[in-house]
Amino acid sequence: MKNTPINILAWLLILLVGGCVDPYRPPEVASPNSYLVVNGFFDSAPGAPTTIRLSRTQNLADTKAPTVETKAVVTIESQNKAIYTLAEGAAGTYTLAGVTPRTGENYRLHIRTTKGVEYFSAYVPVIQTPPIDSVSWRKEDNGVQINVNAHDATNNTRYYRWEFDETWEYYSAFTSSYELINNQLVDRAVRVDQCWSNASSTNIMTTSTARLSQDVVSQFPLTFIPGSSIKLGVKYSILVRQIALSQTGFDYYDQLAKITQNIGSIFDPQPSQITGNLYCANNSNELVLGFFRVGSVATKRLFISRSQIPDFRAITSYESCTTDTLTLAEIRKDQPAVVTLYDMTRYLTTSTYCVDCRLRGGVIKRPDFWQ
Amino acid sequence: MIQLYRTTFLYIGLLCFLTTAFAQTPTDKPISGDFSNTPFTQFVHQIEAQSPYRFFYDPIDADSIRLDMRVDKQPLRLVLQQLFNGTKYGFSIDNQQRVYITTTRPIRTELPIGFFVRGRSDTGADSTLAGYLTETQKKRVEPETKVYEIGKRTTPIRPGRSTLAGYVRNVSSGEPIVGAAVYLENPRIGTISDQFGYYSITLPRGKHDLKLRSIGLKDTRRRIILYADGKFDIEMEDDVIALKEVVIEAEKDKNISGLQMGQERVDIKSIKQVPTALGEADLLRVIQTLPGVKTVGESSTGLNVRGGATDQNLILYNDATIYNSSHLFGFFSAFNPDMIKSAELYKSAIPSRFGGRLSSVLDVQTRDGNKKKFVGSGGIGLLTGRLTLEGPILKDKTSFIAGVRSSYSDWLLRQLQNASFQKSQAQFYDINLHITHEANEKNAFYLTGYLSRDQFKLNSDTSYRYQNQTATLKWKHVFNNKLYSVFTGNYSGYKYDVASEKNPVNAYQLDFSIKQSQLKADFNYYPTNQHAVDFGISSTHYRISPGSFQPKGRESLIVPDVVPTEQALESAVYIGDRFDISPRLSISGGLRYSVYTYLGPNSVYQYAPGLPKSVNTIIDTLTYGTNKSIATYQGPEYRLAIRYALSSTASVKASFNRTRQYIQMLSNTTVISPTDIWKLSDPNIKPQVGDQYAVGIYKNNRTNTIELSAEAYYKTMQNLLDYRGGASLILNHHIETDVVRAEGMAYGVEFLVKKMTGKLNGWLSYTYARTLLRTNGLNSSETINQGNFYPSSYDKPHDFTMISNYKINRRFSLSLNFTYSTGRPITLPVGKYTLDNAARLLYSERNQYRIPDYYRADFAMNIEGNHKVKKLAHSSWTVSVYNLLGRHNAYSVYFKSENGRINGYQLSIFGNPIPSVTYNFRF
Secondary structure (H helix, E strand, O other): OOOOHHHHHHHHHHHHOOOOEEEOOOOOOOOOOOOOEEEEEEEEOOOOOOOEEEEEEOOOOOOOOOOOOOOEEEEEEOOOOOOOEEEOOOOOEEEEEEOOOOOOOOEEEEOOOOOOEEEEEEOOEEEEEOOOEEEEEEEEEOOOEEEEEOOOOOOOEEEEEEEEEEEEEEEOOOOOEEEOOOOOEEOOOOEEEEEEEEEOOOOOEEEOOOOOOOOEEEEEEEEEEEEOHEEEEEEEEEEEEEOOOOOHHHHHHHHHHHHHOOOOOOOOOOOOOOOEEEEEOOOOOEEEEEEEOOOOHHHHHEEEEEEOOOOOOOOOOOOOOOOOEEEHHHHHOOEEEEEEOOOOOHHHEHHHHHHHHHHOEEEOOOOOOOO | OOOHHHHHHHHHHHHHHHHHOOOOOOOEEEEEEEEEEEEEHHHHHHHHHOOOOEEEOHHHHHOHHHHHHEEEEEEEHHHHHHHHHHOOOOEEHHHHOOEEEEOOOOOOOOOOOOOOOOOOOOOOOOOOHHHHHHHHHHHHHHHHEEEEEOOOOOOOOOEEEEEEEEEEEEOOOOHHHHHHHOOOOOOOOOOOOOOOOOOOOOOEEEEEEEEEEOOOOOOOEEEEEEEOEEEEEEEOOEEOOOHHHOOOOOOOOHHOOOOOOOOOEEEEEHHOOOOOOOOOOOHHHHOOOOOOOOOOOOOOOOOEEOOOOHHHHEEEOOOOOOOOOOEEEHHEOOOOOOOOEEHHHEEOOOOOOOOOOOOOOEEEEEEEOOOOOOOEEEEOOOOOEEEEEEEEOOOOEEEEEEEEEEEHHHHHHHHHOOOHHHHEEEEEEEEEEEEEEEEOOOOEEEEEEEEEEEEEOOOOOOEEEEEEEEEEEEEEEEEEEEEEEEEEEEEEEEEEEEEEEOOOOOOOEEEEEEEEEEEEEEEEEEOOOOOOEEEEEEEEEEEEEEEEEOOOOOOHHHEEEEEOOOOEEEEEEEEEEEEOOOOOEEEEEEEEEEEEEEEEEOOEEEOOOOOOOOOOHHHEEEEEEEOOOHHHHHHOOOOEEEEEEOOEEEEEEEEEEEEOOEEEEEOEEEOOOOEEEEEEEEEOOOOOEEEEEEEEEEEEOOOOOOOEEEEEEEEEEEEEEEEEEEOOOOOOOOOOOOOEEEEEEEEEEEEEEEOOOOEEEEEEEEEEEEOOOOOOOOOHHHHHHOOOOEOOOOOOEEEEEEEEEEEEEOEEEEEEEEEEEEOOOOOOEEEEEOOOOEEEEEOOOOOOOEEEOEEEEEEEEEEEOOOOOOOOOOOEEEEEEEEOOOOOOEEEEEEEEEOOOOEEEEEEEEOOOOOEEEEEEEE
């Protein structure tokens, strides 16, 4: 870069005027109440089980897992008075199997807690999700952009939401052939140099085609993976789940995203209490969080191999791995990980972290879908 | 200088000397004649016929001289002395009996004493030379000592009163002086020149000593003998000493003697003294330091006046409304500091001639161009450059002033070899033109044009542009000394567009525009010196295109969506009178009646009565044709103010005013953002009505150098708009379903201590104020916080400001400013929950918490160039440091769900002390 005086002046301005963002710890604030949170939907795919999970809101400072709402009576009711009761499996998780909602019918969720408080959702229609046309990816200067494309020829869907699960394969720094068991060096029974790690989307991703003449979603950006990410080190896969929403559902998720994700600019919207389509029958001021919907999910999976993006160099955190050559006696003393035999008496050794990929968060079990 | 005079004298003098040497001995031959109403030319003919005198003069100068005297063998010198005494004419007679008649000063016919003594400059014995060299001083003294006769002379002076009127102008530029006090001390009668520099005062006939006082100008006086109604223009001189003084009030004792309360006047000198973030003098920044004025955040030029929202201020630029008063995200205000003369902010007791907004009026006036000569000024700062030129078009009649200001931030960004900065864009410019034409004594015309544009794109594919455009034409007509009128036609337009072309399938452009045209006639009538009456009529037409969403490019699948244009007509009549009942008690009453009609063509939804307005409760759609009245709102607006003087240095005042507002800004953000929408009142959105009661006490010390004041107010506001959680405002065809009606209540006390003169000057202000809102919706979806009062987003109870300037010498001054305010209210998360794999936040009720308190210190140093009168250009440097302490003042606080965890952040606009240097010049 040229270092002309103008350039320096320009940088100086950016530095000076550029605002700054500091971490902020709020004063001790606590919610006066703990409200019911409803997760889950009534799955319209034939044979798919429906799962509803009930929990409670927590104070911000609370580090424990959320309290679950157990022993509640959870039912799904159709407008034609059909009632399906969900059974509690794991605490707070209620499931229903063998019931497929009928298109054209409206359903609502009904919950009665052990304290006798009753909650209802609005009646919602069954909304079928159109299939995903493609999950596409594009190599950019410093990473890979993954987009989704979809359409509905009947122009009915209009409101879309996506979630995704990412899985990636990676290798440890060294392949260890031996392991030390009871101070005896034996051949390693299970390979620990090849792992698969995964992550799920946490952001709410929605879009609407209501302003378009055709119900077409073109290149909606889902995620961007930096070229240096370990995700692109060997092979990467993403499973995209597409969910069609009603307009009210879209508004709900859109607002939820606005006040929790797309903030921090000068022109932020004012945050507010956002409620979905659930309400408390006993007390109209009591909040219920979540949104109940009836519908299906469309999925599509994409793979990206290292060979398709040869010029990215992943930073794996194994860069600092070094080896040493030790005798068996020294190995028994220091307990390092053994890579392989070095010469007649000595072995090539390293730290356990550098041979066991599980220590980096992955699992060695190859996923069923892996190709 | 002396050298120059000397050389000139040498040549002229030598010539005279040579001729004199051969001339006859001078004789003072007496002359005779009977001159009755004789023109001077005829007199000359007669004298030249009977004597050797030869006259040299300009007949045009002398055509008004008439002689009315009988001369019997008197020397000519004596006759001329008698004739010209007390007039502008001078004469001299040389040795050859040549008579020179000149205006202003007589010609020297002799060389100065000691002229040939080289190197001696001490010519004290020669009073004529001293007179020559100090001519300018004499000239100034003259109008003060001279006696002006006004009206046709009568002897004796008839009893009763007469009205004197005219303009107060600056002697060097011919610019009218606003707010100059024109008064008599005994009896105490006074008035203030208006925005055109025009004054009218009714006095008892007879001899008076008329005094004049104004900021930055030398106090002066005129001796007058008032015989009848007459016109009298007064010129005032710049006070060189006062060059760097901060003077806020036009009149030194105005807060005591004036009737107006809740009014602040800021002139350009004080604007230039307050340090700003990027070094450029900024009117709105200074307004924000005044008591009762708050702003939501640092980069915002939006004003919250006494608990009013940012859209409740009528910002007038030479009578045209400015809809977006900020540039570059609010870092700059839309007003070029070189163009502004002054600004007046009315917080309460709003005069009846203003209407249309609830909380305040900010009346910004541009300067008139220099009527005498061409001058220019400008400045170069870190981000902007500006240049202003002014001068006469027709000398003493027509003048212009034109200013251009532009940022070069865009160019700077492009210099950076960084992709994200290169993709960014941020620039603005504004252009001003103001022409003044004084056709004659009775008629004057004023034309103002203004254009400002902003464009920005911040490392994203979406570009924003907005533009203000105004034009004003004013005709001022003086009927007589007691009555004058101003006819104004103005247009103001505001528009913005947002466009994105990154993805061809979704490429769009969104347009918004507002066009406002206004015609009005204002009259000022001064029947006696106890009354000042103003009345008038105005009519404003609004046309708003609330949103047009169009595809961009051939591939775009965007369906055009256009929210129908809406239009309305707002008309008002008003009358106001200031009545000075006694020197102690005055009262000002005004009534404004406004009528508003929402006009077709448009379709209006009707909602089921008694149910919350939502898409599901629409029961009918009514369609109206072009210019058909859809809804009419009307009502009186009362304005009342009373002053009682406790002593000559203390007074109490009280006021009440009602205001109505028919156009509102819809904004889901707390600050003014360029994409806010303006909405006219319609059958579903009622106009806002506000009432304000205020009382105040004012005390000056003996010499009027320190002012103390305390004002308290209580205000109620009806039909305000707040938004339902998650309201969407853009391209909304039924905005009434997303807003909730609210009522507001504001109260507060403001204290101000101000010192205007001396080496150390400035002010301290403290305000305690609350602003609360309450929704009155029908059910829970239409209420916020269960229908209880909640603080508005700009409710900042404590606010303290100190502005101080210290003048080290005439060329060097320092300013130190300090601001403290309570943090603004925010809605904080009070709980968390997990939904769809991620942690989400549960927010509290609206505005129940506050961001950390705000404080900031600024420092500035003004260095003036030397004060030599003859210089190519006068220049000054301003070096300033904004946010001297480098405090990270929170602008907003937000919480983000990141990787499933909730993190809190505070955003500060400025995290460092911001130094800047500005170079200003004028030539």
